[in-house]
Amino acid sequence: xxxxxxxxxxxxxxxxxxxxxxxxxxxxxxxxxxxxxxxxxxxxxxxxxxxxxxxxxxxxxxxxxxxxxxxxxxxxxxxxxxxxxxxxxxxxxxxxxxxxxxxxxxxxxxxxxxxxxxxxxxxxxxxxxxxxxxxxxxxxxxxxxxxxxxxxxxxxxxxxxxxxxxxxxxxxxxxxxxxxxxxxxxxxxxxxxxxxxxxxxxxxxxxxxxxxxxxxxxxxxxxxxxxxxxxxxxxxxxxxxxxxxxxxxxxxxxxxxxxxx
Numbered sequence: 001x002x003x004x005x006x007x008x009x010x011x012x013x014x015x016x017x018x019x020x021x022x023x024x025x026x027x028x029x030x031x032x033x034x035x036x037x038x039x040x041x042x043x044x045x046x047x048x049x050x051x052x053x054x055x056x057x058x059x060x061x062x063x064x065x066x067x068x069x070x071x072x073x074x075x076x077x078x079x080x081x082x083x084x085x086x087x088x089x090x091x092x093x094x095x096x097x098x099x100x101x102x103x104x105x106x107x108x109x110x111x112x113x114x115x116x117x118x119x120x121x122x123x124x125x126x127x128x129x130x131x132x133x134x135x136x137x138x139x140x141x142x143x144x145x146x147x148x149x150x151x152x153x154x155x156x157x158x159x160x161x162x163x164x165x166x167x168x169x170x171x172x173x174x175x176x177x178x179x180x181x182x183x184x185x186x187x188x189x190x191x192x193x194x195x196x197x198x199x200x201x202x203x204x205x206x207x208x209x210x211x212x213x214x215x216x217x218x219x220x221x222x223x224x225x226x227x228x229x230x231x232x233x234x235x236x237x238x239x240x241x242x243x244x245x246x247x248x249x250x251x252x253x254x255x256x257x258x259x260x261x
Contacts, residue, residue, distance in 0.1 A: 030111075031107060031111055032111060032114040032115055032119075033119075034114050034119040034122055034123075035106070035107070035110045035111055035114045035122075038106070038110070038126075039103055039106065039107070041091065042091060042093065042099060042102075042103065042151065043099065043103075045091050045092065045093075046092075046093050046096075046099050049092070049093075060092075061092065061147055061149065062081075062147075063081050063085075064081075064084070064085060064088040064089065064091075064092060065085060065088075065089045065092055065147045065148060065149045066085045066086055066089035066134045066137070066138075066147070066148040066149070067085070067144075067145060067146070067147055067148070068137065068138040068141045068142060068143060068144045068145075068146070068148075069143055069144060069145045070082045070085070071138055071142075072142055072143040085134075086130065086131045086134040086135070087126075087127050087130045087131060089130070089134065089148050089149050089150070090126070090130040090133075090149075090150065090151045090153060090154050091151070092149040092150065093149060093150055093151070094149055094150070098150060102150060102151045102152055102155055105155045105159075106151065106154075106155050106158070109155065109158040109159050109161075109162045109166075110122075110155070110158050112162060112165075112166045112176075112177040112178045113125070113158050113161050113162060113166075113178075115176075115178035116165065116178040116242065116243070117241045117242060117243060118243065121241045121243070124241070125157065125158075125161070125234075125241050126154050128233065128237075129153065129154045129156075129157030129158075129230045129233045129234055130153060130154050130230075132153075132157070132229045132230060132232070132233035133152075133153025133154065133156070133157070133223075133226040133227070133229040133230040133233070134148065134153070134226065134229070135229060136225050136226065136228060136229030136232075137153075137223050137225050137226040137229060140225045141225070148223050148226060150223075152222075152223070152226060152227055152230075153223070153226040153227060153229060153230035154230055155230070156201075156226075156227040156228070156229075156230035156231040156234070157230035157231060157233050157234035158234060159201065159231060159234065160230070160231040160232065160233065160234030160235030160236075160238070161234035161235065161238040161241070162177075162234075163183075163188050163194045163197065163198065163234075163235055164182055164183050164185075164188055164235065164238045164239070164242075165177070165178070165180045165181065165182050165183060165238075165242075166178070166180065167191060167193040167194050167197065182238075182239065182242050185235070185236060188235070201231070205224045205227050205228065206224075208222045208224040208227075209224045
C-alpha cells in the first residue's frame with residue numbers, strides 16, 4: 001500500500017473564511033418596463049414636436065390637445081378630435097421644464113402603482129384618469145378655447161392611488177411600497193402620513209390656483225383643476241384597479257432580516 005504523508009510544510013491548514021459576496025448592483029432608476037416605456041414615449045413625442053414648424057406645432061396641438069370649447073358646440077360642427085383628445089393631451093408637453101417636472105413625479109409615484117397593478121391596468125388607469133382630469137377641467141372652464149396639455153392630471157391620479165397603499169403606518173414593518181395592504185378610503189383618511197401628504201398637495205394646488213407657481217415660469221398657466229380631477233379619480237377609484245399584492249413573493253425575495261423599502 002502506498003500511503004501519503006504530509007511534511008512540515010504540508011501540515012493541516014485551517015480553512016480561511018471566504019470574503020462575503022458583493023451584493024448585486026442596483027440600477028439608479030429601477031423602473032418597471034411599462035413606466036420606462038411611457039417616459040420614453042413622452043420624450044419621443046416632445047422631441048417630435050420640437051422638429052415641427054410653428055404652423056405644424058399649432059396643427060399638432062389643435063388636433064391632439066384638449067380644448068373645452070369642443071364640447072360646448074354641436075356635434076355637427078365637430079371633427080373626430082373630440083373622441084381622442086381627452087386622452088392624447090396627456091402625452092403632450094409644452095417645454096423641457098414641463099416634461100422634466102412631470103417625468104420626475106411620474107417616476108416617484110408611477111413606479112409603485114405600476115408594480116402594484118401591472119401593465120394592462122396601468123394603461124387603463126392612465127386613459128381613465130386623463131379623461132377624469134379633462135372632464136373636471138372642461139366643467140370648470142366650459143366653452144373655453146384654452147389648450148390643455150401635459151401628464152400632470154394623470155400624475156395626480158397616481159398620487160391619489162398611492163395614498164391608498166404606499167404610505168404605511170409606523171406600526172407596519174418596512175417593505176417595498178407596492179406590497180403594502182390596501183387601505184380603505186376611511187383608513188387612508190385616518191392615516192397621519194396620508195393626511196399630511198394630501199394637505200401639502202392641496203396647498204400646492206391652491207397656490208397654483210391663485211397664480212403662485214411652485215417651480216418655473218409663473219407666466220405659464222397651470223391647470224390646477226385637472227390635477228384635482230386626476231387625484232380624486234385615483235384616490236377614490238383605486239380599488240377598481242388593485243390586485244392582491246404577491247405576499248408569497250415578498251417572503252421569498254425579502255427575508256425577515258433583510259426587509260427594505
